[in-house]
Amino acid sequence: MEEINIIRPQPGYQMLALSSPADIVIGGGAAGSGKTFCLLIDPLRDVKNKDFNGVIFRRLTTQIKAAGGLWDESNKLYNLAGGVSNSTDLFWKFESGAKIKFSHLEHEKNVISWQGAQIPFIGFDELTHFSKSTFFYLLSRNRSVSGVKPYIRATCNPDPDSWVYELISWWIDDEGYPIKARQGVIRYFVKDGENMIWADSVVECIKKAWYFIGPLSERANVDPKHFVKSITFIGGSIYENKKLLDVNPDYLANLAAQDENSRKQLMDGNWKAAINPSDVYDYAMFRDYFTNDFVKPGTKCITVDVAMMGSNKLVISYFDGNRWEDIKIIDKSSGKDVTDTIKLMQTRHSVPNSKVTYDANGVGAFIGGSENSFIPNSVPFDNNSKALKNPNKGDKRNFKNLKAQCYYLDGEIIEQYISERVAMTMYDDKMTVRQRLEFERKAIKKKKKIDEEPEGLISKDEMKQKYLSGDSPDLLDGLMMKRIFDLKKIGLPVIG
Numbered sequence: 259m260e261e262i263n264i265i266r267p268q269p270g271y272q273m274l275a276l277s278s279p280a281d282i283v284i285g286g287g288a289a290g291s292g293k294t295f296c297l298l299i300d301p302l303r304d305v306k307n308k309d310f311n312g313v314i315f316r317r318l319t320t321q322i323k324a325a326g327g328l329w330d331e332s333n334k335l336y337n338l339a340g341g342v343s344n345s346t347d348l349f350w351k352f353e354s355g356a357k358i359k360f361s362h363l364e365h366e367k368n369v370i371s372w373q374g375a376q377i378p379f380i381g382f383d384e385l386t387h388f389s390k391s392t393f394f395y396l397l398s399r400n401r402s403v404s405g406v407k408p409y410i411r412a413t414c415n416p417d418p419d420s421w422v423y424e425l426i427s428w429w430i431d432d433e434g435y436p437i438k439a440r441q442g443v444i445r446y447f448v449k450d451g452e453n454m455i456w457a458d459s460v461v462e463c464i465k466k467a468w469y470f471i472g473p474l475s476e477r478a479n480v481d482p483k484h485f486v487k488s489i490t491f492i493g494g495s496i497y498e499n500k501k502l503l504d505v506n507p508d509y510l511a512n513l514a515a516q517d518e519n520s521r522k523q524l525m526d527g528n529w530k531a532a533i534n535p536s537d538v539y540d541y542a543m544f545r546d547y548f549t550n551d552f553v554k555p556g557t558k559c560i561t562v563d564v565a566m567m568g569s570n571k572l573v574i575s576y577f578d579g580n581r582w583e584d585i586k587i588i589d590k591s592s593g594k595d596v597t598d599t600i601k602l603m604q605t606r607h608s609v610p611n612s613k614v615t616y617d618a619n620g621v622g623a624f625i626g627g628s629e630n631s632f633i634p635n636s637v638p639f640d641n642n643s644k645a646l647k648n649p650n651k652g653d654k655r656n657f658k659n660l661k662a663q664c665y666y667l668d669g670e671i672i673e674q675y676i677s678e679r680v681a682m683t684m685y686d687d688k689m690t691v692r693q694r695l696e697f698e699r700k701a702i703k704k705k706k707k708i709d710e711e712p713e714g715l716i717s718k719d720e721m722k723q724k725y726l727s728g729d730s731p732d733l734l735d736g737l738m739m740k741r742i743f744d745l746k747k748i749g750l751p752v753i754g
Contacts, residue, residue, distance in 0.1 A: 265299060265335060271494035272296050275411075278742065280395075280490040283387065284426055286414040287436065287527035288495030293413035294383065298332055300411050301358055301379045302339050308355040312379030315396075317387040319362040320687050322348060328360055328383055363388065364684065369395050382412035386420040387690055389682050397487075416529040417693060418545075423529055425613050428456070429491040434522070434530030436493030444490045460486050481533035493527045533634035537598045538669035538702040538715070539734075546672075548692060553675040555579045558609045561639075561739040562600055562616040562625065563732050574599055575643060575680075575736040576607050582676045583607075584735065585683055585691060597625065597632040611635045615739050637746070645712075646745040656716035658705075664741035665715060665734075691733060698734045701725035 267273045270272055275285050275296045285293045301312040303712045316322045322329050329348060336343065336358070341350040349359035358379075369392050377399050382388060400408040414422055418434070429440045448455045448467035455470075457463035463486045464471065475482040522528035556579020563573045572595070576584035584607065587601055600614060611633050618638035625633050645657035648667075657663035666676075681692035689697065701721040705714040715721075722728050 264336065265302075267296065267299070268292065271492055274492045275494075275506070276300060278442055278444070278490055280431070280444045280488045280491070280562065281400075281408070282410045282412070282487060282489040284412045284414065284422070284489070284491045285494055286385075286416060286422065286491060292474075293494055294331055294427055295335075297381050297383060297413050298328070299412055300381070300409075302335070302360065304379065304401060304404075304406050305339060305341070305352040305356040305358070306354050307404050307406060310354075310356040310378055310402075310406050311404075311541045312381065313377050314358065314360050314381035314383060315388070315473040315686055316360070316383045317362060317690075318364055318687055321383075322360045324364065324687065332360070346619050363392060366392065366682070372399050374398065374402060375399045376401050378404050378406045378408050380410045382410070382414075385412040385414040386417040386422050386693065387684075389678060391420040405618045415524065416527055417696070418530050420692070425454075425489075426491040429493070430529050436491070436526040436527060436529075437698075440491075442490050442492050444488050446486050446488050448486055460488075463658075464583075495527060524712060528677055534700070534703065534707070536703040537700070538665050538704060539699045540669070541699075543672055544696070544699055547674045547676045548678075548681055551677075553580050553673050557613070558602055558607060559613040559615065559740050559743050560600065560607075560609050561736045561741070562596070562614065563736045564596060566616050571685075572596060572599070573732045573734050573736045574603050575733075576603055576609065577740050578607075580671060582674070582680050584677075585680045587683065587685060588689075600625070600633060610635070613740050613743065615639045617641070617735070617739070637742060639742055646742075648745065656712040658712040660742070661738070662714045664713075666704075667712060667741045668738045668743065669702070685733070695733050695737075698731040700724065701731055702734055725750045 267276045271285065272295065273288060275283055275293075276299065285296060287293070297314065301310075304312075314328060316328060320329060326332075327347070332350065333343065336350045340353045341358075341553045342352075345348050347359075348358055348361070351357050366389060372395075377396075378401070380396055380400050382393070385393065397410065400410055402408045402654050414420075416434075417423060423430070429436055429443070431437050446457045446460055446463040448463055448471060450467065450470045453465065455467045457466055460483050464482045467485070468482075471482050471485040474480075475485065482536055558579075559577050561575050561577070563571075572586075572588040574586040575582060579647060584603065586603060588599065600616075603609070604611070604614065612635050614636040616633070616636060616639060618625075618640045619642070621699065625631065625636060625638075639660070641659060641661035643660045645660055645663040648663075649656075655666075657666065676692070676695070681695075682691065683691045685691050685694035701724075703716045703721075705716050707713070718730070722730060
């Protein structure tokens with residue numbers, strides 16, 4: 259007797275997501291809620307159509323091919339639907355001729371390669387890893403001559419700093435949790451440049467946006483309803499994914515072991531980070547760093563947080579005043595890699611050696627300091643050295659060391675800008691620089707003072723073990739180090 263395999267969604271998130279008629283469905287909830295399953299199974303309803311094709315995007319090819327990632331999971335589903343895989347070009351072809359492809363979009367420029375494409379189904383795995391401009395550009399490629407109504411499906415974990423949060427904020431309550439009564443509720447929008455025109459029905463949306471779509475509709479002789487897109491958001495819960503908990507009940511323990519904020523995001527699907535008075539970087543102010551494009555250029559400098567053949571990363575950052583404009587991240591590096599990459603960054607942005615500072619503690623000591631070093635006359639940054647005299651005469655604070663002083667000062671600078679180029683660079687195969695910065699932000703905390711103790715930070719071990727899963731704050735260290743040039747710009751002596 260022939261074996262029959264039945265693939266079906268589970269009640270709750272999966273059923274809601276797969277039954278929604280919206281043009282765009284965003285599933286953004288807790289880890290383990292079955293979002294990837296929905297993303298993969300959704301296009302299977304149309305693979306009997308010979309003209310149908312779909313593309314599922316991830317930022318990096320390595321993320322697609324990772325163990326337990328999209329490609330592995332597709333092998334558990336698509337062959338049951340009669341698909342034949344091509345592991346070289348990462349696509350599945352079905353008996354009708356329909357195709358589903360997996361593709362990366364590591365850089366913004368990659369999106370142009372899809373110009374002219376017609377893609378009835380577009381999927382985004384971890385939408386927060388993509389820029390807003392990439393998403394809306396590909397929305398213009400979401401068209402079809404196959405008879406299938408074009409649709410977009412996306413997954414993401416909660417990220418309060420992403421543009422996605424702004425897009426789906428109507429579905430989120432003041433505490434950061436999905437509003438139950440709005441789960442799967444469809445809204446309608448028209449996008450006029452950066453202006454989003456929202457409504458509760460197609461008719462209302464047309465009326466609100468008539469100034470914009472009216473002339474376009476009349477010129478093209480197209481019904482104005484075709485200019486309106488429908489969208490919904492559905493928050494998932496790991497507790498609804500009974501299959502996962504049956505197979506891997508320990509997964510709950512893994513999530514429960516995270517720090518409080520990570521637990522709220524990954525376990526409870528919370529879209530707002532908690533605010534802690536001991537944070538060096540204020541949460542709201544930190545979010546503004548990514549939109550403060552009004553910040554004016556200033557003195558150019560480069561900071562280097564060095565790692566060679568170790569667990570940490572080499573991070574080289576270029577700043578034009580308080581504008582973070584470029585970054586280079588290398589996983590493991592030799593001494594030559596370090597100096598060559600620094601010099602390349604210097605050449606690209608015309609930064610002299612005297613405006614390069616490097617982590618002089620540990621392996622970075624070989625870089626500069628003297629006229630005979632690899633980067634002559636560059637500035638060593640010794641975390642544990644004495645604090646420098648602050649040019650702000652009204653600031654009488656006593657700091658434990660230079661690192662604490664520079665972190666405190668950096669956290670007090672409201673007008674800083676982190677460019678999209680930097681923010682959307684992949685830090686690793688899981689997080690963008692923007693997401694990693696938010697992750698690191700929670701670890702930079704002031705140490706509780708006792709009596710007349712100097713101002714200080716919690717220990718690096720506490721940062722690593724309590725907040726960063728054993729890692730170091732590589733990115734924020736690079737951001738903080740640039741403050742040494744503010745303190746040294748008039749040759750100030752150290753505080754005795």
